[in-house]
Amino acid sequence: xxxxxxxxxxxxxxxxxxxxxxxxxxxxxxxxxxxxxxxxxxxxxxxxxxxxxxxxxxxxxxxxxxxxxxxxxxxxxxxxxxxxxxxxxxxxxxxxxxxxxxxxxxxxxxxxxxxxxxxxxxxxxxxxxxxxxxxxxxxxxxxxxxxxxxxxxxxxxxxxxxxxxxxxxxxxxxxxxxxxxxxxxxxxxxxxxxxxxxxxxxxxxxxxxxxxxxxxxxxxxxxxxxxxx
Amino acid sequence: xxxxxxxxxxxxxxxxxxxxxxxxxxxxxxxxxxxxxxxxxxxxxxxxxxxxxxxxxxxxxxxxxxxxxxxxxxxxxxxxxxxxxxxxxxxxxxxxxxxxxxxxxxxxxxxxxxxxxxxxxxxxxxxxxxxxxxxxxxxxxxxxxxxxxxxxxxxxxxxxxxxxxxxxxxxxxxxxxxxxxxxxxxxxxxxxxxxxxxxxxxxxxxxxxxxxxxxxxxxxxxxxxxxxx
Numbered sequence: 151x152x153x154x155x156x157x158x159x160x161x162x163x164x165x166x167x168x169x170x171x172x173x174x175x176x177x178x179x180x181x182x183x184x185x186x187x188x189x190x191x192x193x194x195x196x197x198x199x200x201x202x203x204x205x206x207x208x209x210x211x212x213x214x215x216x217x218x219x220x221x222x223x224x225x226x227x228x229x230x231x232x233x234x235x236x237x238x239x240x241x242x243x244x245x246x247x248x249x250x251x252x253x254x255x256x257x258x259x260x261x262x263x264x265x266x267x268x269x270x271x272x273x274x275x276x277x278x279x280x281x282x283x284x285x286x287x288x289x290x291x292x293x294x295x296x297x298x299x300x301x302x303x304x305x306x307x308x309x310x311x312x313x314x315x316x317x318x319x320x321x322x323x324x325x326x327x328x329x330x331x332x333x334x335x336x337x338x339x340x341x342x343x344x345x346x347x348x349x350x351x352x353x354x355x356x357x358x359x360x361x362x363x364x365x366x367x368x369x370x371x372x373x374x375x376x377x378x379x
Numbered sequence: 380x381x382x383x384x385x386x387x388x389x390x391x392x393x394x395x396x397x398x399x400x401x402x403x404x405x406x407x408x409x410x411x412x413x414x415x416x417x418x419x420x421x422x423x424x425x426x427x428x429x430x431x432x433x434x435x436x437x438x439x440x441x442x443x444x445x446x447x448x449x450x451x452x453x454x455x456x457x458x459x460x461x462x463x464x465x466x467x468x469x470x471x472x473x474x475x476x477x478x479x480x481x482x483x484x485x486x487x488x489x490x491x492x493x494x495x496x497x498x499x500x501x502x503x504x505x506x507x508x509x510x511x512x513x514x515x516x517x518x519x520x521x522x523x524x525x526x527x528x529x530x531x532x533x534x535x536x537x538x539x540x541x542x543x544x545x546x547x548x549x550x551x552x553x554x555x556x557x558x559x560x561x562x563x564x565x566x567x568x569x570x571x572x573x574x575x576x577x578x579x580x581x582x583x584x585x586x587x588x589x590x591x592x593x594x595x596x597x598x599x600x601x602x603x604x605x606x607x608x
Contacts, residue, residue, distance in 0.1 A: 162429070162430060162431065162444050162446060163443055163444040163445065165442075165443040166443065166444075166445070192428070192430065195428075198427040198428060198489035198490065198493060199421070199424075199425075199427060199489065199490050200391070200483075200488060200489070200490070201391060201421065202391070213394075214392055214394040214395065215391050215392040215395075216392065216395070217391060218528075254429075254492075254496050255492075255495050255496060255499070255549070255553055255554045255557075256548070256549035256550075256552075256553025256554065257486060257492065257549050257553070258492075259429060259492075259496060260427035260428065260429070260489045260490070260492040260493030260495075260496050260497075261427065261428050261429070261489070261493075263483075263484070263486065263487075263488075263489040263492045264427060264489030264490075264493075266484050266489075267483050267484060267488060267489050268489075270484070282539060299447075307603075310511060311553075312548065312552065312603050316545070316548050316549075316606075316607070317548070317549055317553070319485070319541065319545050319546070320484070320485035320486050320545075320546055320549065321485075323485075323541065324484055324485025324486070324540075324546070325484050325485065328484075374536075374541050377545075378545070378607050
């Protein structure tokens with residue numbers, strides 16, 4: 151109660167299974183007394199491309215554009231584009247970040263990757279030697295909630311898609327842990343398009359149920375052993 | 380000689396190190412008698428977002444938009460948007476796909492992820508049970524060539540960033556192998572921004588040198604052991 155949650159949501163269709171998962175999270179967390187903000191990336195037509203347009207005004211080095219350097223400098227002088235400043239404000243205020251999306255090609259959809267690329271700039275999310283446990287977004291939690299096309303059997307160590315944890319490494323360790331954000335167990339709905347209506351309802355109920363005790367969960371141990379043991 | 384190469388390039392600045400790597404590849408491969416095509420994603424202002432705009436004309440199911448289903452159906456009736464058809468044509472003609480980019484958050488930049496999301500649709504790159512070794516892009520080679528921010532020591536099994544091969548799994552196995560494309564050893568330039576000018580020149584020379592005998596290389600064994608052993 152009183153906790154702030156930002157849900158970054160990347161699906162085009164409100165009637166989709168991802169749309170249902172979003173709706174459940176908003177309802178359940180609001181009922182708990184949390185303050186919930188949703189960044190609905192497709193509806194916002196969020197820009198995924200990292201370009202010169204992200205810097206308002208002059209460039210630090212107009213001779214050779216370096217996105218990392220330019221956004222870092224722009225952040226320090228308050229010169230990032232308005233859409234980025236708004237997303238950073240939402241992140242800053244949040245106790246918990248939930249990412250809700252369909253897995254596309256073993257990874258998040260480009261529109262969500264663009265959110266990571268553009269919002270989590272140096273100076274804001276990390277800085278020189280302020281990375282991993284020393285990252286600038288310490289004190290926050292994150293949770294990756296997604297659907298897959300392939301089944302749970304395929305996403306096993308012996309399955310053709312490999313252990314599902316392999317695809318979590320770049321997202322959870324490479325992004326969230328890098329910024330100092332703790333990571334809760336991912337919430338994975340396997341192949342909702344290929345199961346019965348009853349099974350889909352069970353999946354939705356399980357998400358709702360998990361959210362009821364979410365704040366009592368301990369973060370995972372974000373070490374290579376968790377992912378590759 | 381006579382081979383066709385498509386280079387999908389994702390950097391904003393021609394004067395960057397990635398820009399130099401691109402230039403070297405175009406020059407060296409052209410010199411060998413290859414026909415080289417470049418998709419320069421930022422210059423093309425390539426759209427990374429997977430939306431309804433990718434389908435020309437009517438939708439298969441306008442009641443609930445499903446990107447995977449709609450692009451599959453659109454592909455079959457020749458109803459994908461022009462920019463996708465053009466990229467698919469380039470892929471179809473290529474013997475080798477080279478992806479040249481800076482690693483962003485343990486992954487490819489969003490604009491390049493968007494190329495994967497939108498170009499490699501069902502029906503074109505894979506189909507029902509035509510995946511992995513049976514994928515529809517069989518007979519082609521691919522090569523991921525990228526720069527990193529972190530050093531080679533950091534990207535080792537004991538380093539904080541973990542083995543660099545962990546980040547290759549979603550790209551090489553999850554995308555290329557899934558579509559039936561064989562994968563050559565990646566070409567990785569570690570932290571070019573943090574090394575001496577001399578070292579940078581050595582890195583460029585090494586890329587040029589490798590390209591001279593590229594067509595004699597054997598693809599990697601794209602199994603979990605290669606990535607996680």
